Structure formats: structure tokens, C-alpha cells
Amino acid sequence: TTINLPRLAIEAKGSIKDFYTGLDNCIELVIRQLLHRFRIQCSKKGRNYPFLMGQGIWIDSDSIGPDDSIAEVLKHGTLSVGFIGLAETLKALVGKHHGESAESQKLGLEIVSYMRKRMDDISNETGLNFTLLATPAEGLSGRFVKIDRQIYGEIPGVTDRAYYTNSFHVPVYYQLRAYEKIEIEAPYHAYTNAGHISYVELDGDTCKNIDAFETVIRCMKEHGIGYGSVNHPVDRDPVCGYNGIIDDECPKCGRREDVGTGKFERIRRITGYLVGTIDRWNNAKRAEEKDRVKHGFKRA
Numbered sequence: 001t002t003i004n005l006p007r008l009a010i011e012a013k014g015s016i017k018d019f020y021t022g023l024d025n026c027i028e029l030v031i032r033q034l035l036h037r038f039r040i041q042c043s044k045k046g047r048n049y050p051f052l053m054g055q056g057i058w059i060d061s062d063s064i065g066p067d068d069s070i071a072e073v074l075k076h077g078t079l080s081v082g083f084i085g086l087a088e089t090l091k092a093l094v095g096k097h098h099g100e101s102a103e104s105q106k107l108g109l110e111i112v113s114y115m116r117k118r119m120d121d122i123s124n125e126t127g128l129n130f131t132l133l134a135t136p137a138e139g140l141s142g143r144f145v146k147i148d149r150q151i152y153g154e155i156p157g158v159t160d161r162a163y164y165t166n167s168f169h170v171p172v173y174y175q176l177r178a179y180e181k182i183e184i185e186a187p188y189h190a191y192t193n194a195g196h197i198s199y200v201e202l203d204g205d206t207c208k209n210i211d212a213f214e215t216v217i218r219c220m221k222e223h224g225i226g227y228g229s230v231n232h233p234v235d236r237d238p239v240c241g242y243n244g245i246i247d248d249e250c251p252k253c254g255r256r257e258d259v260g261t262g263k264f265e266r267i268r269r270i271t272g273y274l275v276g277t278i279d280r281w282n283n284a285k286r287a288e289e290k291d292r293v294k295h296g297f298k299r300a
Contacts, residue, residue: 001030002082002135004144005111006164009092010152016107019093020114027081027118031130034079038128042071079128080194081119082135084144085164086112087171091157098184099170109187112168116191131194134167141166167196178202178216186223199229206232234267 003026012019046053047066056062059076087097089111090104098105112132119130137144141163149159165171168188170181178200185198198220206213213230220228235246239262242252246264249256257264 001033001080002084002133002137002140003027003030004085004148004164005083006085006088006092006144006158007148009089010148010155010158012093014093016093019089023111023115024118027115030081031079031122034081034130035126038074038079042069042074044070046070075128077129078131078194080131080133081115082133082167082194083112083115084135084137084140084167086168087165088145088158092155097157097171097174098168099174099176099181105184108168109191112188112191116193119193132192133194134188134192134196136195136197137164137166167192169198172201179219182216182219182223182225182228186220186225189224189226195227197227197229198225199231202230202232206230236265236267238262238265 003023005023008019008022008026011022045066046061046064046068049070052058053061053064053070053073058073061070061073064070064073086108087099090097090108094101094104094107096104098108116132119132122128123130145159145162145164152159154160168185170176170184176184181200182198189196189198200216202212202216216230217228233245234243236243237246237250237253237255239255240250240253242250244251246266250264
């Protein structure tokens with residue numbers, strides 16, 4: 001269940017204290033919701049989940065009979081609290097996101113580490129696996145900001161785009177080097193034990209510059225990135241079969257996209273997934289992909 005951090009920041013009107021008060025209330029609400037759903041699931045019997053409980057998929061499920069409670073099995077799962085829009089949250093609170101300011105980065109880490117501590121505390125209290133998720137939002141990034149714009153209006157740097165930035169990411173439109181992006185986002189990986197991803201966007205085919213690709217991967221490893229990704233465009237002309245980078249004209253056959261029998265296929269990553277051509281994406285994610293800058297790798 002994902003918390004809309006930017007809304008809490010907007011409502012706090014620049015007060016860090018009020019923001020944390022709102023965050024505490026929201027976390028309490030989500031914890032109650034997760035526990036309520038968990039209790040409903042625990043009321044089920046083995047026969048309600050014949051494959052999961054009959055094939056040894058879950059730890060301890062091999063001892064569950066058709067009429068046995070599955071509560072002792074489900075406790076091995078996780079109850080995850082997610083968050084979205086840390087960048088917009090910081091803009092609303094202090095005027096700069098964590099890519100623009102060291103002080104904002106400090107505050108961002110304090111917010112996320114605070115949420116992680118709340119998860120650890122409730123885990124110790126209940127004996128269940130409460131975890132913090134860096135939400136990889138596809139639909140939610142557009143849904144949340146659309147609702148908030150209707151309520152609070154268009155706020156520069158907060159609600160003025162078609163999407164909220166995923167989890168703790170530096171905004172995709174912000175110009176910075178790959179090394180800097182990795183350095184800023186890496187510390188958040190240690191706090192988000194339910195899942196996380198950081199990526200850098202490269203311009204061109206990585207197969208043609210293996211050294212640069214290796215440098216990016218080694219940098220991720222050195223900084224403690226748990227799940228790292230290198231994005232680069234993969235295009236295909238369905239007419240001649242060319243695979244590579246295609247701008248307005250196919251390098252192989254010279255065909256333009258607006259002439260002939262089919263559009264070029266453009267494969268892009270949407271958060272953690274390669275999901276086919278971008279014409280299948282929702283409007284928010286199309287806008288986000290259009291805003292993505294390419295990250296160079298020359299260190300300062």
C-alpha cells in the first residue's frame with residue numbers, strides 16, 4: 001500500500017513538524033489496513049489455495065491440510081508500505097529536490113529512514129514482516145498527481161507535470177551525470193528492504209561502448225545499489241528487420257516512419273520492466289519517458 005508523500009508535504013505548508021505528523025497518521029492507517037487484510041487472508045483454509053498450499057510453494061505449507069488454517073504459513077510473507085514522490089515532497093517542503101541540494105538530500109534520507117524505522121518497530125511488535133517499498137509506480141504516478149492537482153492546483157515542481165517521480169528517484173528531467181545520480185540514490189536502497197531500483201539512461205547502444213557500460217555497473221556496485229539498471233533505446237523496423245537506434249529514418253532501408261507499412265517499434269523500460277513499445281503505456285508514463293534526460297558519465 002503506497003503513501004502519497006507529496007500530498008502530505010503540500011498540506012504541511014512548509015512545516016517539517018506538520019509533515020511528520022501527517023506521515024505518522026498515514027503510516028498508522030496503512031498498518032491497520034495491512035493487518036486487517038492479513039487477518040482476512042489468515043481466516044482462509046488450505047483448500048482455498050490448493051496450488052499454493054498443496055505444492056510446497058510457501059514455507060511450512062507442506063503440513064497444511066484442506067481444512068487447516070493457513071495463518072502460520074502466511075506469516076512468512078511481507079506486509080509492505082510503499083511511498084512515491086520523494087522529489088516532489090522535498091520541493092514542496094524546502095523548495096529543492098535531493099538532486100539540487102545537499103540539505104534536501106539530508107532531509108530525504110531522514111524521511112525514508114524514519115519510515116523504515118516505523119516498519120522495523122511494528123515488525124518487532126507484531127512478529128510479522130513489515131517492510132518499506134520504494135514503489136515502482138506505473139498507474140499510480142499519474143493518478144495521485146491528477147487528484148492532487150484538482151485539489152491544490154498547479155504547484156511548480158510538485159503538481160505541474162503529468163506524473164509524480166517514482167519512489168526516491170531524482171526527477172527524470174533533471175540534468176546530472178550518471179555517477180551523481182547513482183551517488184544520490186544509492187543510500188535509499190539500504191532503507192527500502194521490500195524492493196528498490198535505480199537506473200541510468202544512456203544514449204545509444206551499450207554494445208558499442210562496453211567500457212562505459214562496465215563503468216556504470218562498477219559504480220553501482222561500489223555505492224551499494226541493490227538493484228541497478230542501465231536503460232538505452234532499442235528500436236526495430238518491422239519492415240526490413242533492422243534493430244538498433246532509429247531516429248526519423250531507418251539506417252538500413254531509409255524508410256521513414258510516416259511512409260510505408262508500419263511504425264517503428266520502440267522498446268523502453270517502464271520502471272523495472274520492459275513492456276513493449278511505448279504506445280502501450282499510460283499517458284503519465286509516456287510523459288515521463290519523453291522527459292527523461294540521458295546521463296553522461298564523466299566524473300567532476
